[in-house]
Amino acid sequence: MHNYCDIDMVVRMADLRSGAEVTVSEAARAAALSPARVRALVNAGRVPSRKVGNQHLVDVNALLAMPRRPGRPMSPRTAWALLLLADDQRPEWVAPGDVYRVERHLDRLASDPAPELLLQALVRNRATRHAYGAQEPDGLRRDDQLVLSGLSDSRAGISAGADVEAYVQDDDIRGVVRRHLLVAASDARANVWLHSAPFVPPSSLRLQVAADLAEHGGPRERQRARDIIRAAVEGRR
Numbered sequence: 001m002h003n004y005c006d007i008d009m010v011v012r013m014a015d016l017r018s019g020a021e022v023t024v025s026e027a028a029r030a031a032a033l034s035p036a037r038v039r040a041l042v043n044a045g046r047v048p049s050r051k052v053g054n055q056h057l058v059d060v061n062a063l064l065a066m067p068r069r070p071g072r073p074m075s076p077r078t079a080w081a082l083l084l085l086a087d088d089q090r091p092e093w094v095a096p097g098d099v100y101r102v103e104r105h106l107d108r109l110a111s112d113p114a115p116e117l118l119l120q121a122l123v124r125n126r127a128t129r130h131a132y133g134a135q136e137p138d139g140l141r142r143d144d145q146l147v148l149s150g151l152s153d154s155r156a157g158i159s160a161g162a163d164v165e166a167y168v169q170d171d172d173i174r175g176v177v178r179r180h181l182l183v184a185a186s187d188a189r190a191n192v193w194l195h196s197a198p199f200v201p202p203s204s205l206r207l208q209v210a211a212d213l214a215e216h217g218g219p220r221e222r223q224r225a226r227d228i229i230r231a232a233v234e235g236r237r
Helices: 013-018 024-031 035-043 060-065 076-085 096-111 115-122 170-179 206-216 219-232
Strands: 021-023 049-052 055-059 128-133 164-169 192-197
Touching: 021 024, 024 035, 024 055, 024 060, 035 055, 055 060, 076 096, 076 206, 096 115, 115 206, 115 219, 164 170, 170 192, 206 219
Parallel strands: 164 192
Antiparallel strands: 021 055, 049 055, 128 192
């Protein structure tokens, strides 16, 4: 529990109640996050802020209200092992002794009341998420270098309209951005989300889709992510 009354704490309880804007470093201390993570949330448009001079002032109440789960995320390799094992696929890089440990996380997902938040925390290192704006996003759906997932996967059960979400190899993302004339955008203004990773499965996995949906943060996306997770881990309670 954070002690906001500590004399060394720049963000005071009165500031939090009043909804005062604070600096990135102050917001990071209040939320027990790194300044880099707060800046990433600001740049993605997920936390309200405004720029004054050379620094951002952050709505600290909005930051503290964001659903988060504590705990250290898995490494990229272990995260993908979890996603693959949930679809009964055994990745060659996972040692037999590690399978048990990964499967215990599947058990945790089966018993957790908010598994979408736990999954989001566990596998956030699976890829790097990029938000873009595109005038003609339909062409992305036909690009052979992309694997559709998240909002663009039929299992999401969400009519994404002009939105596109997909995975792409790290080495290919620059070419995809140039080819489709993508422009970096805040999360709130984007209609294309690309997840770049050194490993991309040939088709999206159930928990991969669920994690993507959970990251959008809306109640509809989180509920659908929860449904997909529960179907994937059914019987593990």
